């Protein structure tokens with residue numbers, strides 16, 4: 534692109550010829566380049582667009598170009614409307630001010646270039662900050678950024694400054710950014726949100742955007758500044774922490790805390806949908822004697838083996854928890870009491886005939902099991918009490934058996 538190239542929409546071809554000659558008379562030689570859409574116009578370049586050819590979806594790109602909107606009937610109101618949308622100016626086709634505007638702008642462009650200073654102290658300072666920083670004007674056009682921002686999104690500064698989000702991001706993403714920016718500009722203050730961002734090297738990052746509006750002396754929003762905090766590691770740690778607070782360290786099964794969350798969630802779903810949900814509580818019989826015989830570490834090994842064994846016995850839709858010393862729960866979705874009882878009896882029987890090897894000795898382990906179907910009209914605490922009662926009945930009836938709650 535050269536500064537003296539002027540872009541124009543094809544339906545203005547008839548006026549480019551006279552403009553060309555008028556500009557030569559004004560001492561400015563230009564070349565003309567037709568474009569179908571604003572997207573084809575390089576950022577910061579001068580473009581003449583016929584108002585009727587500008588689609589609404591192109592408006593966000595007006596501010597990133599020196600866009601002159603050419604209307605059939607010029608009115609102050611329509612002209613101001615176009616300027617508010619980001620157009621640089623608005624002229625009627627016959628208006629010779631267009632020639633003076635172009636001549637002035639083209640000579641100012643050259644002057645501006647000569648005055649450009651590479652010694653921008655503020656730029657040097659923000660480039661030293663490792664966190665990506667950017668700022669945009671009230672038309673969402675990038676007006677500044679630091680090196681970390683360039684590196685993160687993978688564009689050189691010249692490809693960012695003066696561009697709209699639509700010039701540097703895929704449309705779907707640009708739509709999201711534009712919406713968030715518009716909200717912030719209209720509400721003022723600050724904005725904080727998290728989004729997944731793919732960096733230029735292909736890596737995916739969880740980013741916390743912290744943005745704030747800045748205003749002129751009259752308090753009018755004139756732009757926004759944003760900082761991108763990379764919270765990928767922090768979020769990973771939080772997820773690990775969350776998992777570990779819901780996991781039993783010995784058996785790696787979900788623990789009572791996870792059970793409480795899951796059962797409340799499932800109970801709420803049960804109230805809304807026509808489904809069935811059953812709960813089984815399983816307790817190892819005479820576990821104390823295993824501890825007494827093999828020591829605490831032998832007891833731990835037994836717990837791990839039983840947990841592993843039970844994991845193999847349940848279905849993909851069942852959830853197994855270790856909720857106490859030698860006590861487990863199985864939450865069974867889409868399962869009524871008769872299906873739950875069948876599963877419980879199979880686990881009970883198969884466990885009793887299986888051999889578990891603790892400290893190189895084979896032993897039998899049995900389970901007492903209580904089973905209930907969860908009724909959405911009965912409160913959860915009462916249901917948990919009833920299934921515990923069923924378990925105690927199984928213990929009282931000699932252990933190694935299943936007892937059900939029937940309402």
Ligand SMILES: Nc1nc2c(ncn2[C@@H]2O[C@H](COP(=O)(O)OP(=O)(O)OP(=O)(O)O)[C@@H](O)[C@H]2O)c(=O)[nH]1
Pocket residue numbers: 783816817818819820821822824828829830831832833836857858859928932
């Ligand atoms: N090794 C080991 N033992 C545990 C753990 N948690 C609880 N225990 C032991 O489990 C035993 C449970 O004993 P009881 O509540 O008397 O139950 P029980 O011997 O299984 O008898 P019944 O349940 O009545 O059949 C206690 O000795 C606890 O110390 C653990 O994490 N590891």
